[in-house]
Amino acid sequence: MKTVSIVLLGLACLGAGPTQASYALADKNGCTSCHDLDERKLGPPFRQVNRRYAMEPEALVYLKGKVRSGSREVWGRAPMPPYGEDRVSEADLEAILRWVLRLHLAPE
Numbered sequence: 001m002k003t004v005s006i007v008l009l010g011l012a013c014l015g016a017g018p019t020q021a022s023y024a025l026a027d028k029n030g031c032t033s034c035h036d037l038d039e040r041k042l043g044p045p046f047r048q049v050n051r052r053y054a055m056e057p058e059a060l061v062y063l064k065g066k067v068r069s070g071s072r073e074v075w076g077r078a079p080m081p082p083y084g085e086d087r088v089s090e091a092d093l094e095a096i097l098r099w100v101l102r103l104h105l106a107p108e
């Protein structure tokens with residue numbers, strides 16, 4: 001958690017808002033090669049993921065499990081490969097998913 005806070009603080013100092021800070025975290029972890037904020041790439045745009053799950057109480061736990069073990073047949077034909085802790089740390093994954101689940105609260 002400490003590392004995440006320091007990274008976020010660092011980005012905040014560079015003038016990035018909270019939305020950009022977590023986009024940067026998704027980018028750092030390679031998620032943005034398949035997920036954009038608004039455009040469909042191989043994976044669904046993060047705003048659509050937000051629309052689907054933001055109101056689900058178990059969304060964070062569910063989506064963490066999906067990224068860890070991979071996902072298929074929810075959004076289309078392309079599957080998402082599993083991302084273990086060697087690819088994305090627990091702290092980073094949780095921060096990215098919390099950001100995705102709060103996107104509807106962020107300005108466009």
Ligand code: HEC
Pocket residue numbers: 026029030031032033034035042043044049063066067071072073074075076077078079080081083088093096097
């Ligand atoms: C190689 C491309 C690729 C990468 C890299 C990738 N994803 Fe995905 N992701 C997908 C695809 C394709 C789907 C849709 C899978 C499906 O239909 O079930 C998906 C689905 C998802 C979903 C929705 C799952 C559901 O059950 O609705 C989340 C959340 C997600 N990805 C987060 C992430 C995060 C966070 C990262 C970075 C750690 C990441 N993805 C990296 C391709 C990718």
